[in-house]
Amino acid sequence: xxxxxxxxxxxxxxxxxxxxxxxxxxxxxxxxxxxxxxxxxxxxxxxxxxxxxxxxxxxxxxxxxxxxxxxxxxxxxxxxxxxxxxxxxxxxxxxxxxxxxxxxxxxxxxxxxxxxxxxxxxxxxxxxxxxxxxxxxxxxxxxxxxxxxxxxxxxxxxxxxxxxxxxxxxxxxxxxxxxxxxxxxxxxxxxxxxxxxxxxxxxxxxxxxxxxxxxxxxxxxxxxxxxxxxxxxxxx
Amino acid sequence: xxxxxxxxxxxxxxxxxxxxxxxxxxxxxxxxxxxxxxxxxxxxxxxxxxxxxxxxxxxxxxxxxxxxxxxxxxxxxxxxxxxxxxxxxxxxxxxxxxxxxxxxxxxxxxxxxxxxxxxxxxxxxxxxxxxxxxxxxxxxxxxxxxxxxxxxxxxxxxxxxxxxxxxxxxxxxxxxxxxxxxxxxxxxxxxxxxxxxxxxxxxxxxxxxxxxxxxxxxxxxxxxxxxxxxxxxxxx
Amino acid sequence: xxxxxxxxxxxxxxxxxxxxxxxxxxxxxxxxxxxxxxxxxxxxxxxxxxxxxxxxxxxxxxxxxxxxxxxxxxxxxxxxxxxxxxxxxxxxxxxxxxxxxxxxxxxxxxxxxxxxxxxxxxxxxxxxxxxxxxxxxxxxxxxxxxxxxxxxxxxxxxxxxxxxxxxxxxxxxxxxxxxxxxxxxxxxxxxxxxxxxxxxxxxxxxxxxxxxxxxxxxxxxxxxxxxxxxxxxxxx
Amino acid sequence: xxxxxxxxxxxxxxxxxxxxxxxxxxxxxxxxxxxxxxxxxxxxxxxxxxxxxxxxxxxxxxxxxxxxxxxxxxxxxxxxxxxxxxxxxxxxxxxxxxxxxxxxxxxxxxxxxxxxxxxxxxxxxxxxxxxxxxxxxxxxxxxxxxxxxxxxxxxxxxxxxxxxxxxxxxxxxxxxxxxxxxxxxxxxxxxxxxxxxxxxxxxxxxxxxxxxxxxxxxxxxxxxxxxxxxxxxxxx
Numbered sequence: 001x002x003x004x005x006x007x008x009x010x011x012x013x014x015x016x017x018x019x020x021x022x023x024x025x026x027x028x029x030x031x032x033x034x035x036x037x038x039x040x041x042x043x044x045x046x047x048x049x050x051x052x053x054x055x056x057x058x059x060x061x062x063x064x065x066x067x068x069x070x071x072x073x074x075x076x077x078x079x080x081x082x083x084x085x086x087x088x089x090x091x092x093x094x095x096x097x098x099x100x101x102x103x104x105x106x107x108x109x110x111x112x113x114x115x116x117x118x119x120x121x122x123x124x125x126x127x128x129x130x131x132x133x134x135x136x137x138x139x140x141x142x143x144x145x146x147x148x149x150x151x152x153x154x155x156x157x158x159x160x161x162x163x164x165x166x167x168x169x170x171x172x173x174x175x176x177x178x179x180x181x182x183x184x185x186x187x188x189x190x191x192x193x194x195x196x197x198x199x200x201x202x203x204x205x206x207x208x209x210x211x212x213x214x215x216x217x218x219x220x221x222x223x224x225x226x227x228x229x230x231x232x233x234x235x236x
Numbered sequence: 237x238x239x240x241x242x243x244x245x246x247x248x249x250x251x252x253x254x255x256x257x258x259x260x261x262x263x264x265x266x267x268x269x270x271x272x273x274x275x276x277x278x279x280x281x282x283x284x285x286x287x288x289x290x291x292x293x294x295x296x297x298x299x300x301x302x303x304x305x306x307x308x309x310x311x312x313x314x315x316x317x318x319x320x321x322x323x324x325x326x327x328x329x330x331x332x333x334x335x336x337x338x339x340x341x342x343x344x345x346x347x348x349x350x351x352x353x354x355x356x357x358x359x360x361x362x363x364x365x366x367x368x369x370x371x372x373x374x375x376x377x378x379x380x381x382x383x384x385x386x387x388x389x390x391x392x393x394x395x396x397x398x399x400x401x402x403x404x405x406x407x408x409x410x411x412x413x414x415x416x417x418x419x420x421x422x423x424x425x426x427x428x429x430x431x432x433x434x435x436x437x438x439x440x441x442x443x444x445x446x447x448x449x450x451x452x453x454x455x456x457x458x459x460x461x462x463x464x465x466x467x468x469x470x471x472x
Numbered sequence: 473x474x475x476x477x478x479x480x481x482x483x484x485x486x487x488x489x490x491x492x493x494x495x496x497x498x499x500x501x502x503x504x505x506x507x508x509x510x511x512x513x514x515x516x517x518x519x520x521x522x523x524x525x526x527x528x529x530x531x532x533x534x535x536x537x538x539x540x541x542x543x544x545x546x547x548x549x550x551x552x553x554x555x556x557x558x559x560x561x562x563x564x565x566x567x568x569x570x571x572x573x574x575x576x577x578x579x580x581x582x583x584x585x586x587x588x589x590x591x592x593x594x595x596x597x598x599x600x601x602x603x604x605x606x607x608x609x610x611x612x613x614x615x616x617x618x619x620x621x622x623x624x625x626x627x628x629x630x631x632x633x634x635x636x637x638x639x640x641x642x643x644x645x646x647x648x649x650x651x652x653x654x655x656x657x658x659x660x661x662x663x664x665x666x667x668x669x670x671x672x673x674x675x676x677x678x679x680x681x682x683x684x685x686x687x688x689x690x691x692x693x694x695x696x697x698x699x700x701x702x703x704x705x706x707x708x
Numbered sequence: 709x710x711x712x713x714x715x716x717x718x719x720x721x722x723x724x725x726x727x728x729x730x731x732x733x734x735x736x737x738x739x740x741x742x743x744x745x746x747x748x749x750x751x752x753x754x755x756x757x758x759x760x761x762x763x764x765x766x767x768x769x770x771x772x773x774x775x776x777x778x779x780x781x782x783x784x785x786x787x788x789x790x791x792x793x794x795x796x797x798x799x800x801x802x803x804x805x806x807x808x809x810x811x812x813x814x815x816x817x818x819x820x821x822x823x824x825x826x827x828x829x830x831x832x833x834x835x836x837x838x839x840x841x842x843x844x845x846x847x848x849x850x851x852x853x854x855x856x857x858x859x860x861x862x863x864x865x866x867x868x869x870x871x872x873x874x875x876x877x878x879x880x881x882x883x884x885x886x887x888x889x890x891x892x893x894x895x896x897x898x899x900x901x902x903x904x905x906x907x908x909x910x911x912x913x914x915x916x917x918x919x920x921x922x923x924x925x926x927x928x929x930x931x932x933x934x935x936x937x938x939x940x941x942x943x944x
Contacts, residue, residue, distance in 0.1 A: 092824055092869070094372070112822040115897050116800055121943055131630045131651050136330070136426045138461040146631060158603045158643065159618060161800070161897055164874055167402070171630065171643060171651045179603050179643045179651050189823050189869055190372045225374040235829055328588055328633070350584040351661050352564055357707055367866045367887050382867060394839045394879065395854060397564070397661055402636055407866065407879060407887045415839050415879045415887050425587050425633050471593055566844070608802070608898045610933040639874070662844045697846040 002043045002223050005065040006031050007056065009072040009079075010049040012201045019201045027071050027199075027206060031100075034212035035219060043219065050075055057083050067096035067222045069215070070103045071199065077107075084108050092189030096222025098215070101199030104160070109195070112188050113162055119180070120157035123200075126175040128153040130182055130198065130210075134169045139183065139194065139217045148210040154200040156180045162195075170214075172197060183214070185221075192222045238279045238459050241301040242267050243292065245308040245315075246285040248437045255437045263307050263435075263442060267336075270448035271455060279455065286311055293319050303332035303458045305451070306339045307435065313343075320344050328425030332458025334451070337435030340396070345431070348424050349398055355416070356393035359436075362411040364389040366418055366434065366446075370405045375419065375430065375453045384446040390436040392416045398431075406450075408433060419450070421457075428458045474515045474695050477537040478503050479529065481544040481551075482521040484673045491673045499543050499671075499678060503572075506684030507691060515691065522547055529555050539568035539694045541687070542575045543671065549579075556580050564661030568694025570687070573671030576632070581667070584660050585634055591652070592629035595672075598647040600625040602654055602670065602682075606641045611655065611666065611689045620682040626672040628652045634667075642686075644669060655686070657693075664694045710751045710931050713773040714739050715765065717780040717787075718757040720909045727909045735779050735907075735914060739808075742920035743927060751927065758783055765791050775804035775930045777923070778811045779907065785815075792816050800897030804930025806923070809907030812868070817903070820896050821870055827888070828865035831908075834883040836861040838890055838906065838918075842877045847891065847902065847925045856918040862908040864888045870903075878922075880905060891922070893929075900930045 008028035012019040023030050028047040035043055046064075048056025050072075062068075068087070072079070084107045091097050091112060099109045104117045128150040132140045157178030163186065170183030182197035196214060198205050205211055244264035248255040259266050264283040271279055282300075284292025286308075298304075304323065308315070320343045327333050327348060335345045340353045364386040368376045393414030399422065406419030418433035432450060434441050441447055480500035484491040495502050500519040507515055518536075520528025522544075534540075540559065544551070556579045563569050563584060571581045576589045600622040604612045629650030635658065642655030654669035668686060670677050677683055716736035720727040731738050736755040743751055754772075756764025758780075770776075776795065780787070792815045799805050799820060807817045812825045836858040840848045865886030871894065878891030890905035904922060906913050913919055 088822075114796075114820040114822045129649055129651075132463055133630050133632070133653065134423065134636070135463040135631055136423045136428055136461075140463040141461055143463050158605050159607055160605070163871065164606070164640070164895055166872055168636065168640065171653075173645060173649060173651045177601055177645055179601075179645045181605065181643075187370065187372045187872055192372055225372075225377055227368055227371040227376040227379050324586075348586040350560075350586045365885055365887075369866050369868070369889065370872070371867055394841050395843055396841070399635065400638055400659055400842070400876070404872065404876065407889075409881060409885055409887045413837055413881060415837075415881045417841065417879075423636055604935055606895065607935040608895045608900055608933075609935075612935040613933055615935050659842065659844045664844055697844075697849055699840055699843040699848040699851050 002039075002219060003064050003066045004035060004043050004045045004069065004219055005061060005067070006045065006047045006069045007071065008047065008049055009075045010051065011074045022204050023201070023206070027201065030206040031069060031071070031215065034206060035216055038212055038216035039219065050078060055079060055083050057087060059086070062086070062090050062095070065090070065095055066224060067098065067219050069098045069100060070106055070108065071100045072106045073102040073201065076105055079107055081107070084111060088112060091191035091193065094190040094224040094226070096191060096219075096224065097193045098218050098222060099193070099195040101197060104195065112186070112193060115163060116161045119160045120178065122155040122176060124155065124176065125152040126155050127151060128155075128198070129173040130170050131173065132169065133171050134167060137167060137169045138221050139169050139214060141217050142213045143210060150198055150203070150205060150208065152203050153198060153205070156197055190224065190226055194218045194222055238455060239300050239302045240271060240279050240281045240305065240455055241297060241303070242281065242283045242305045243307065244283065244285055245311045246287065247310045258440050259437070259442070263437065266442040267305060267307070267451065270442060271452055274448055274452040275455065286314060291315060291319050293323060295322070298322070298326050298331070301326070301331055302460060303334065303455050305334045305336060306342055306344065307336045308342045309338040309437065312341055315343055317343070320347060324348060327427035327429065330426040330460040330462070332427060332455075332460065333429045334454050334458060335429070335431040337433060340431065348429060349422070351399060352397045355396045356414065358391040358412060360391065360412065361388040362391050363387060364391075364434070365409040366406050367409065368405065369407050370403060373403060373405050374457050375405050375421075375450060377453050378449045379446060386434055386439070386441060386444065388439050389434060389441070392433055426460065426462055430454045430458055474691060475536050475538045476507065476515050476517045476541065476691055477533060477539070478517065478519045478541045479527070479543065480519065480521055481547040482523065483546045494674070494676050495678070499673065502678040503541060503543070503687065506678060507688055510684055510688040511691065522550060527551060527555050529559060531558070534558070534562050534567065537562070537567055538696060539570065539691050541570045541572060542578060542580065543572045544578045545574040545673065548577055551579055553579070556583060560584060563663035563665065566662040566696040566698070568663060568691075568696065569665045570690050570694060571665070571667040573669060576667065584658070584665060587635060588633045591632045592650065594627040594648060596627065596648065597624040598627050599623060600627070600670070601645040602642050603645065604641065605643050606639060609639060609641050610693050611641050611686060613689050614685045615682060622670055622675070622677060622680065624675050625670060625677070628669055662696065662698055666690045666694055710927060711772050711774045712743060712751050712753045712777065712927055713769060713775070714753065714755045714777045715763070715779065716755065716757055717783040718759065719782045730912050731909070731914070735909065738914040739777060739779070739923065742914060743924055746920055746924035747927065758786060763787060763791050765795060767794070770794070770798050770803070773798070773803055774932060775806065775927050777806045777808060778814060778816065779808045780814045781810035781909065784813055787815055789815070792819060796820060799899035799901065802898040802932040802934070804899060804927075804932065805901045806926050806930060807901070807903045809905060812903065820894070820901060823871060824869050827868045828886065830863040830884060832863065832884065833860040834863050835859060836863075836906070837881040838878050839881065840877065841879050842875060845875060845877050846929050847877050847893075847922060849925050850921045851918060858906055858911070858913060858916065860911050861906060861913070864905055898932065898934055902926045902930055
């Protein structure tokens with residue numbers, strides 16, 4: 001049983017009718033539905049949002065979390081630094097973290113990367129093709145036609161200011177001429193981190209089967225699997 | 237159910253009494269016993285040896301193999317090139333490969349690496365400590381005391397002429413003053429490759445619990461898990 | 473003084489008038505002109521072709537080579553295995569190797585990679601944009617506008633069956649919908665290897681300034697720079 | 709001309725006579741002497757210390773810096789966060805950073821890594837052997853006997869909680885049974901980062917020739933060499 005926590009700032013859906021029309025219960029619940037659909041009883045899923053006490057990321061909540069998914073965009077700077085530090089500590093101690101779309105600019109992601117994580121972008125409802133460049137990777141399982149297509153997407157383009165990924169799994173092509181490293185992994189401490197680009201709030205991206213598939217794979221991959229040991233500084 | 241094939245050149249055990257005393261049924265069967273002990277009914281294990289037709293690595297045998305373990309030392313050059321090519325093709329198509337100890341100099345390993353894979357060595361019954369340097373990795377699961385010790389080992393020392401590993405999991409320390417990258421992974425095509433240093437024939441290394449644990453983890457890790465798709469050259 | 477050897481199979485230029493029109497002295501001499509233009513007296517450049525004795529890759533010639541560039545396409549299988557082995561040995565001992573365009577399928581490249589190195593392709597005079605994804609890398613020096621464009625190119629698309637690069641410097645975008653890891657590095661033994669995708673024989677690609685710039689950078693980068701020591705197998 | 713800035717907290721030397729005896733002008737000046745000895749007029753070297761205004765790391769000083777070396781130990785927490793942020797910005801924009809010994813726990817290093825960077829240690833005047841595991845790397849140039857030895861050192865042991873290095877160049881062996889990834893590189897933004905373990909204040913390590921050689925190599929390697937371009941977040 002993998003214990004999943006889906007965090008969403010939950011701002012767009014409450015303030016923009018077109019987003020609410022696509023995600024009436026919030027992006028977090030759409031993601032949850034996808035994971036339940038594909039992973040069934042092998043996962044136990046909870047959600048948390050920015051407006052909850054401690055943003056729903058209490059020690060108690062994190063004690064019960066194997067993998068945390070993070071969606072944020074408008075309110076990155078409203079996430080308290082103390083909570084960011086707490087989440088970072090959990091990742092280093094083994095919790096998986098999946099950063100979604102504009103979470104590239106979330107404090108927690110920047111802090112784990114050590115870079116600015118900036119990129120180019122354009123909102124023009126462009127076609128995106130997501131190509132598999134590591135077919136051996138568990139996160140690519142089920143993407144069997146070499147790539148999949150997202151009919152309408154916000155463009156993210158290189159240079160994406162991240163550390164070189166430990167593993168590069170997906171590269172996106174955009175109609176307007178850009179490319180982007182869309183699926184990347186890194187190890188931090190004992191925790192595994194996956195960043196997945198698609199997920200703009202004005203398109204029904206989390207309802208698309210391939211996206212659900214990648215997220216389900218990523219949840220399984222990011223589950224702690226290594227040594228129980230974790231290094232503390234210590235004289236010996 | 238993971239389908240495992242353990243290949244052993246099976247020469248030392250037949251010709252050197254001290255090796256036969258440690259591995260009366262051959263190294264392959266000792267490894268098999270360890271996997272059965274830890275993985276039970278989740279694996280189906282067969283063995284193959286150099287002296288069998290096609291070295292036991294027929295197309296039929298490989299059709300039923302998810303992960304191949306390889307132990308060789310004295311007889312690397314007796315492995316037919318056509319069989320090496322066949323095994324390489326299988327790895328590129330997704331079969332996992334686990335190279336054991338002196339398999340660093342096996343044709344199949346050199347061919348997948350593209351380098352000479354040479355190293356320094358010394359047989360002096362030295363103490364070896366195997367340190368975990370990636371505690372997040374599934375292959376390190378269960379090695380919870382930061383390192384484990386092998387009381388008597390043959391020394392392998394750097395420089396080990398391999399491509400930089402995709403993941404470096406274990407580094408060994410030797411009493412005599414050397415270090416060695418003892419647990420390394422690489423992706424090749426759709427297949428996963430793991431090299432694991434310990435395993436000299438004159439010591440009871442495959443009877444040691446931590447070694448069994450690492451091999452059991454590695455078998456699970458090397459099982460094909462990615463996209464069904466595999467790239468052929470093609471015009472489009 | 474960097475000693476450069478440019479190897480070209482030199483077949484297309486002699487048999488196809490349209491190629492001869494673009495490269496009247498052969499692709500090798502066009503590449504040479506570009507290097508001379510940008511690197512001047514800091515390089516000493518020679519060329520070699522398939523039809524010469526030992527394909528021009530004699531021990532003497534290689535003794536005087538710091539960096540070897542390789543262009544081949546139609547005649548990969550006419551390169552003698554013994555010569556391939558010799559070149560591989562030189563790379564492992566420290567010589568730089570730059571694989572150009574269809575050299576992805578050259579024996580020497582496949583042998584150093586350990587994979588099939590296959591890809592998708594299409595000849596349709598498409599526009600290619602080459603994006604910088606590692607602006608810190610010396611090979612990207614001078615590409616200061618984030619990307620450069622090749623007006624007409626043959627398309628190469630993923631999945632490109634190579635080991636994950638040690639460093640990924642360029643990703644290409646193609647008009648028709650594909651992406652490609654166009655500039656990649658790997659270490660093999662003491663030698664450095666760079667693969668650079670652009671270079672189809674029916675377009676004036678080696679006359680383009682950005683291409684010359686990347687090749688000049690790559691020559692400097694691939695020059696041996698490490699320890700004089702190189703590991704031989706040895707007991708100690 | 710490479711412009712180098714050597715930063716030292718400069719605390720030990722002023723408060724502990726045995727350290728002052730080894731480094732009468734401070735560790736920073738000992739490092740400077742080594743660089744001058746090996747790099748001569750190709751470098752222009754300045755120093756800065758914690759007690760200076762803005763710790764000597766003013767915008768003006770950084771404007772004139774290609775590569776920054778950092779030695780700190782007792783006073784990590786006295787380095788102002790605003791200065792750490794400024795230095796991080798410079799690294800992302802291309803300045804090289806070389807972290808020395810206990811700088812693994814410096815704020816600037818932790819911030820660029822995203823991890824706690826902790827490790828095991830022991831002060832017992834042990835023998836250390838530093839082995840080359842990437843002889844192709846420019847930072848290993850001149851270390852031609854496979855390894856070098858430090859007669860007395862503080863021990864640092866794994867697990868070292870860092871992101872997997874982009875390049876692993878040195879691994880240390882310690883008399884007492886530990887190993888350590890002693891020479892590691894990472895790219896962050898447009899800047900190059902090197903961490904080098906040896907350098908404890910109670911031993912004359914910066915007076916040792918091999919150490920000077922590695923630092924001289926590292927300064928050359930870390931000098932900005934890539935594209936002038938650096939990615940800002942921007943709509944396009």
